[in-house]
Amino acid sequence: MTESTDAAVVEAAGRGDHAAFAQLYRGHLALVYRAVLFQVRQRELAEDICQEVFLQAHRSLGELRDPDRFRVWLLRIAQNRVRNHWRDQARRPAPPVDREPVDTAVSLEGDPRATAEQLLLSQEVMTAMESLTALQRQVVTLRFIVGLSAAETGGILDRSENAVHNLQHHGLAALRRQLSANEQRGTAHR
Amino acid sequence: MSDASDRDFARALEVALASDSGGGAPASPVQGELADLLATAGHVRRLQALPAPLGLAERLAARLALEPGGPRRPEPSAESPGPAPKPAVAPPGRTRAAVVLAALAALAILVWLAVREESGTSVAPSMPTVGATAIRPAATAIASVSASATHTPSATAGAAASARSTLGTALPQHRAVTRSATMTPTSTMLPPQPAAPDQEDPTARATATVRHSETPPPVTQTAVPTDTPVIVPSKTDLPPTSPPASPTFKPTEQRESTRTPTPGRDVSETPEIKPTEEPTRVVDPGRMPPGRR
Numbered sequence: 459m460t461e462s463t464d465a466a467v468v469e470a471a472g473r474g475d476h477a478a479f480a481q482l483y484r485g486h487l488a489l490v491y492r493a494v495l496f497q498v499r500q501r502e503l504a505e506d507i508c509q510e511v512f513l514q515a516h517r518s519l520g521e522l523r524d525p526d527r528f529r530v531w532l533l534r535i536a537q538n539r540v541r542n543h544w545r546d547q548a549r550r551p552a553p554p555v556d557r558e559p560v561d562t563a564v565s566l567e568g569d570p571r572a573t574a575e576q577l578l579l580s581q582e583v584m585t586a587m588e589s590l591t592a593l594q595r596q597v598v599t600l601r602f603i604v605g606l607s608a609a610e611t612g613g614i615l616d617r618s619e620n621a622v623h624n625l626q627h628h629g630l631a632a633l634r635r636q637l638s639a640n641e642q643r644g645t646a647h648r
Numbered sequence: 649m650s651d652a653s654d655r656d657f658a659r660a661l662e663v664a665l666a667s668d669s670g671g672g673a674p675a676s677p678v679q680g681e682l683a684d685l686l687a688t689a690g691h692v693r694r695l696q697a698l699p700a701p702l703g704l705a706e707r708l709a710a711r712l713a714l715e716p717g718g719p720r721r722p723e724p725s726a727e728s729p730g731p732a733p734k735p736a737v738a739p740p741g742r743t744r745a746a747v748v749l750a751a752l753a754a755l756a757i758l759v760w761l762a763v764r765e766e767s768g769t770s771v772a773p774s775m776p777t778v779g780a781t782a783i784r785p786a787a788t789a790i791a792s793v794s795a796s797a798t799h800t801p802s803a804t805a806g807a808a809a810s811a812r813s814t815l816g817t818a819l820p821q822h823r824a825v826t827r828s829a830t831m832t833p834t835s836t837m838l839p840p841q842p843a844a845p846d847q848e849d850p851t852a853r854a855t856a857t858v859r860h861s862e863t864p865p866p867v868t869q870t871a872v873p874t875d876t877p878v879i880v881p882s883k884t885d886l887p888p889t890s891p892p893a894s895p896t897f898k899p900t901e902q903r904e905s906t907r908t909p910t911p912g913r914d915v916s917e918t919p920e921i922k923p924t925e926e927p928t929r930v931v932d933p934g935r936m937p938p939g940r941r
Contacts, residue, residue, distance in 0.1 A: 627658040
């Protein structure tokens with residue numbers, strides 16, 4: 459879904475067009491799901507948060523002034539929801555990280571083979587991301603898994619572009635170290 | 649690595665990432681750590697193809713069906729989605745604070761009234777009017793403050809009930825003080841013999857009747873000295889035959905009559921105690937009936 463298409467569809471959805479909102483939902487669900495999943499690292503929780511994000515978007519869509527910024531606006535809602543989740547989690551004991559973020563390949567849309575590869579990769583990256591700080595994890599997720607620019611990422615996280623550059627540098631470095639360590643550990647096991 | 653070189657490296661990485669994400673090869677070949685980080689970023693970028701789980705759309709559609717209405721209309725300065733909307737029900741801590749505040753305000757009003765009456769700044773017949781006119785708007789204000797703080801009918805009712813219960817517990821004390829101030833002047837002013845019915849002060853009589861029918865604490869009757877210098881001047885300007893009960897007295901009667909009587913006790917059967925009987929008992933306890941000593 460292109461940005462220009464988005465603007466028209468967003469305006470229609472804001473006027474209460476359910477078909478337009480369904481189109482927005484289909485075009486952005488995977489994006490929001492990835493943004494949430496690699497931060498909370500629990501599949502069911504990520505799905506719940508995704509639902510809340512779209513419910514909130516449905517309620518507040520009329521308040522969006524610039525339809526061109528719908529994607530960033532939606533991801534900002536997602537980020538706020540994730541933050542709320544962390545705030546709640548801080549008052550309770552943290553649950554264990556989901557080692558299998560997606561149960562089976564058939565629970566995902568798309569080609570089963572490609573999906574299986576994605577599952578393995580997502581599990582590998584998610585495990586490695588445990589070594590990152592929360593902020594580094596947010597930046598790496600938004601920049602490389604969601605695909606936002608540094609400016610968009612900074613806008614969502616309320617950080618400057620330079621701060622995003624630094625965070626992504628240190629985040630990628632930590633991720634690389636952890637991926638290498640995990641790979642070596644896996645080789646040793648085999 | 650120093651901060652400056654760190655920043656430079658981060659900027660170089662961003663440039664390399666930007667050219668890398670464009671699809672083509674990097675403008676200049678990168679080596680070392682930069683190349684490693686680019687490879688890591690490319691590895692992670694493959695996750696952009698991760699699809700959403702099946703069934704999520706159906707669940708969201710079911711939840712959206714429960715939503716009342718569609719998108720809200722634009723509001724001024726509401727660009728950012730912000731946190732979730734506040735629930736209609738006020739948080740329990742806020743409700744509790746409003747109730748406590750209401751109770752404290754009611755208590756403060758009653759204490760102020762009691763102190764004011766005890767100091768003799770108002771004469772006895774006007775006291776009920778002062779109390780009625782002061783307490784009722786305060787209770788109304790408290791209830792409205794609670795209502796505005798909680799925005800829930802149940803919370804408002806709770807605050808009003810709390811205020812009523814506070815008034816109910818605090819009023820007997822207030823009443824005891826009022827009685828002492830109301831009846832003692834009569835005792836010093838009226839002759840020891842019972843006055844003729846047409847010379848009784850109907851206002852004072854009504855006060856004594858209504859109040860005494862609720863709680864008759866004998867301690868108050870015996871504790872008040874008959875020649876209290878503060879009280880005598882306050883009653884000297886009372887005419888021996890006061891006019892019938894003034895309209896300003898009605899609020900007190902309404903207030904008293906709306907209160908629920910003590911269970912097991914019939915208010916209507918409470919014997920009416922004339923003010924003229926009180927000074928006799930106060931002045932000379934030996935003349936009191938044996939059962940009242």
